[in-house]
Amino acid sequence: MHAPARETLAHPSRDEIELAAVLHALSDPVRLLMVRGLAGAIEARSCGSFDVPVTKSTCTHHFKVLREAGVIRQRQDGTKRVNLLREDDLEARFPGLLATILQAAGELPQPTART
Amino acid sequence: MHAPARETLAHPSRDEIELAAVLHALSDPVRLLMVRGLAGAIEARSCGSFDVPVTKSTCTHHFKVLREAGVIRQRQDGTKRVNLLREDDLEARFPGLLATILQAAGELPQPTART
DNA sequence: TCAAACGTACGATGATCGTCGTACAACGAA
DNA sequence: TTCGTTGTACGACGATCATCGTACGTTTGA
Numbered sequence: 001m002h003a004p005a006r007e008t009l010a011h012p013s014r015d016e017i018e019l020a021a022v023l024h025a026l027s028d029p030v031r032l033l034m035v036r037g038l039a040g041a042i043e044a045r046s047c048g049s050f051d052v053p054v055t056k057s058t059c060t061h062h063f064k065v066l067r068e069a070g071v072i073r074q075r076q077d078g079t080k081r082v083n084l085l086r087e088d089d090l091e092a093r094f095p096g097l098l099a100t101i102l103q104a105a106g107e108l109p110q111p112t113a114r115t
Numbered sequence: 116m117h118a119p120a121r122e123t124l125a126h127p128s129r130d131e132i133e134l135a136a137v138l139h140a141l142s143d144p145v146r147l148l149m150v151r152g153l154a155g156a157i158e159a160r161s162c163g164s165f166d167v168p169v170t171k172s173t174c175t176h177h178f179k180v181l182r183e184a185g186v187i188r189q190r191q192d193g194t195k196r197v198n199l200l201r202e203d204d205l206e207a208r209f210p211g212l213l214a215t216i217l218q219a220a221g222e223l224p225q226p227t228a229r230t
Numbered sequence: 231t232c233a234a235a236c237g238t239a240c241g242a243t244g245a246t247c248g249t250c251g252t253a254c255a256a257c258g259a260a
Numbered sequence: 261t262t263c264g265t266t267g268t269a270c271g272a273c274g275a276t277c278a279t280c281g282t283a284c285g286t287t288t289g290a
Binding site: 161162163171172174175179193194195196 | 235236237238239240
């Protein structure tokens with residue numbers, strides 16, 4: 001077991017994304033926070049750039065849940081692993097779902113704008 | 116503890132409905148089935164009228180989860196307990212959410228139509 | 231009055247979940 | 261090369277979950 005796990009980043013294909021899995025993934029407050037952060041970002045964000053009240057291990061766990069549910073895509077980039085929402089795939093599979101949930105989660109997150 | 120539980124039907128008020136709880140409630144395939152059945156029905160439906168692959172006790176449990184999440188409202192009617200979706204409350208709290216999820220759950224359920 | 235139907239309550243069980251700490255691997259910079 | 265950064269892997273822990281069987285209460289109907 002010396003192979004770097006970086007090769008093992010399994011993502012479900014678009015058609016394999018299941019509604020129940022997506023809803024379950026988004027039913028955790030921490031993960032909802034992560035997804036909101038991802039939705040507000042233009043660029044893919046590394047795991048460590050999130051302000052969530054859990055340790056690194058737990059963070060890894062949550063990103064794995066989101067990835068395996070098909071909500072996010074993870075890609076290795078040097079020592080960082082960057083995450084981005086699979087907005088297109090989700091929209092194709094479940095139209096309007098992500099946007100509606102994000103809106104229900106308390107409007108869009110305002111990264112640094114406060115007029 | 117001889118009081119019939121029929122008095123103890125606690126429902127969250129509209130403003131107490133939480134997104135995470137709703138998503139969690141809907142992240143179970145059996146409950147999703149129940150909600151779809153409820154959405155297709157015009158009248159409130161009794162617990163026993165659902166075609167779900169679980170026993171009665173489990174059914175009771177699932178309806179309780181749905182009720183406590185604020186997804187359905189339960190009312191006693193003779194020996195039956197009837198259920199109906201809290202569409203208005205959900206729409207007011209999380210606009211579009213229920214409809215979007217129901218649509219994602221595989222279009223509208225066709226109770227007895229098969230042209 | 232008696233029995234059947236409907237659904238609950240309670241307890242149990244095995245599975246999954248969210249959380250953490252520690253140890254380790256990979257990469258980048260000095 | 262060496263060190264710090266980033267994030268994972270692997271247990272482990274307690275909590276919650278989905279499921280069931282059995283026993284019981286309530287209402288309806290014969």
